[in-house]
Amino acid sequence: MAASPRDGIPLAVSTVIFALRSDAESGLGALWIPLVRRITEPFGGRWALPGGWVRAEEGLADAASRNLLETTALEPTYLEQLYAFGNVDRSPSGRVVSIVYWALVRADQAERATEGENVRWFPADDLPELAFDHNVIIDYALWRLRTKLEYSRIAQAFLGETFTLTDLREVHEAVLRRPLDPANFRRQVASTLVPTGAVVSGGRHRPPKLYRYNQTIEVVDNGPISREKTGSNRAIS
Amino acid sequence: MAASPRDGIPLAVSTVIFALRSDAESGLGALWIPLVRRITEPFGGRWALPGGWVRAEEGLADAASRNLLETTALEPTYLEQLYAFGNVDRSPSGRVVSIVYWALVRADQAERATEGENVRWFPADDLPELAFDHNVIIDYALWRLRTKLEYSRIAQAFLGETFTLTDLREVHEAVLRRPLDPANFRRQVASTLVPTGAVVSGGRHRPPKLYRYNQTIEVVDNGPISREKTGSNRAIS
DNA sequence: ACAAAAGTGTTGGTGCTACACCCATGA
DNA sequence: TCATGGGTGTAGCACCAACACTTTTGT
Structure with a gap:
């Protein structure tokens, strides 16, 4: 096996956060997602998923939680790994591998979130064009949430x-x-x-x-120890 | 956001490879997994999943395929991402994040696999104690294979x-x-x-x-574009 | 003819959808 | 007593497991 790559590939975490907001006029609830505005290149000015680098001394889910708190002040009630995105060309500024999580927050938590020039909530089904491959990632997270809702708690x-x-x-x-x-x-x-x-x-x-x-769900991601159906490829008919 | 960590965390890929071998006496088929013997510390001498480091210029699934070919000479007919394992203490010799894939090979392919002192096939349901958290990983991959078999092709x-x-x-x-x-x-x-x-x-x-x-499945992992059910947490009854 | 596996039919149970209906409260 | 949503009952349909039965070959 080749020598250990201490010049390793940059490793990031990002999180797709879902909250329910009830529309003022229709009264119906809908899914909203907080995004952060990028202040640096590439994709400067574009909206993106909250995230950041994984530190050497923290686990992946810990890194996701920390970044969430730092960038949006949110503390989710549910957090689960979604997928590891690692295409060579996903970032024009150089190779980055992103471990993406998805999270759910309660409405009262969502209101406490910092919103401002650089953090804003968007309807999950009507997003602008985002940085990197984040539109694809959110579509996948949405599909996973909707699929999982039907057989889990x-x-x-x-x-x-x-x-x-x-x-x-x-x-x-x-x-x-x-x-x-x-x-x-x-x-x-x-x-x-x-x-x-x-x-x-x-x-x-x-x-x-x-x-x-009658049985509480795990609040935070604990890996694949407790298993449910979720996934990465559409079921065939 | 903090400065980019060009001293990044070492990023590895490993693959759980499944093949069917029919037992000579019972005639019944069973799942077998090829493992490689570690020649370096930590866990020197122990059996482990085939894997290696991700190179800067290759995608995650590409890295998995390459490592498979190099260590076991196998070319799978199916390859899918399983999970990213990133606990800080999964390796006693220092932090490593492993993106794990699972793969299926046909029986004729499996026979062609190099087997020797450092590569050997084991029954998937009766494994020795492996290096790192590889027993847990294989249990999860087995669960995923068995779950997915029932609603996919x-x-x-x-x-x-x-x-x-x-x-x-x-x-x-x-x-x-x-x-x-x-x-x-x-x-x-x-x-x-x-x-x-x-x-x-x-x-x-x-x-x-x-x-x-009547419809061919994708041979190699193409990310979460084509969606099926799979997953990381047990369904509730 | 017979053994063996391919392939078809049938029956009973289970779970889900649609919708009728009753219940308990505030105004 | 009426409007409103909470909560129960039930008929029809689809799906599935179990198993009886017919079909087609080799010996």
Whole structure:
């Protein structure tokens, strides 16, 4: 085997962060993504995924978390590795390998995010032309989120500890961008929920029960130890 | 953002290679993996996944292919990224980030592989204690292969251009380690196959038709462009 | 004729979709 | 009592596992 390359390839992490924001007029929720404006070349002035270099003494997920906090002040409730992008020509200024993560934050967290000239939220399905291959990366992260929502409990990461079935259903509807039958949705997720006993009163209708997941999902990426379906290639019909 | 770390972290690729070998006595097929013996510290003498450093001018999948060819002389018919392993303590001799791929080779290819003192095939489900975190990595790759087999056409990568339904079923049975009902298996995969017209005669029974996939799978990893389900976290029940 | 594997038909169960219907509350 | 959403029941359909059965070859 060749000698160890101590002149190694620059290694970066980036993160696709998703938050739900409810549209003021329609009332419907939708996915939004925070992006940062590049101040240096290449792609100076363009919007890009938050990210940065991996330090020698920190793990990959740690590096993602740290960069998130530094650039956007966000602390996600869910973080998972997406893919390692390493095409030789992805950056015009020289070879960079990026390990990309995707993250979910709650709405209250998202509001606390620093927004300004160099950090701004964009609708996930209507993005400008971004730096590097970041449009492709976000498309992939979106596909993964939408796919994974249907067989895992990640919707929890958008909500608080307890929630009503309507809350949960609205998260699914916002992510999947289609209405879901409340009756069938209830049955689909029923086995993963336990009622807390509390209800929400105040609405001019029957008070909905508050539920809790019967098993909490991992907050932060712990690698492929706990396995779920996710992936990198479209299923065939 | 901090200055670019031109003293970057060493970046390696490794590959989990699967081949089917039919056991001489039982006649049943099983998954085998080629491993290489480490000649340097750390873990000198231990068996490990084939791999090496990523060169500055080659893509990640290219690096995986090259290392495969150099260390085992194998040319896989399928190659896909598995996961980027980057724990700070995965190597006792210093930080290394490994992008791991998994690959499938046909039986005829596998026979051509160099086997000797420093390259040897092992049954995938009965491995010795390997170097680094390679046992964990292989467990994950095995899970991914078994999961993906059920909703994609990767079984094709173990076979030639044409094959009988029994050939295909035996691949599935070997990977999943359980017998499958021939009648139901036929119906499950029927929509993905087209008969070639040819049959196999010579057996002392009705000659089976030779089939071909109606759509070829990609031979080599092309990133997350073509999407299928795969993944990194276990599905909930 | 018989053995063996290819290939087809059928039946019962399970889960999902669509939609009718009842329940509990505020106004 | 009415409007509103919470919550339950149910019929139809698709899919799947199990297994009986027919087909086609070699010996």
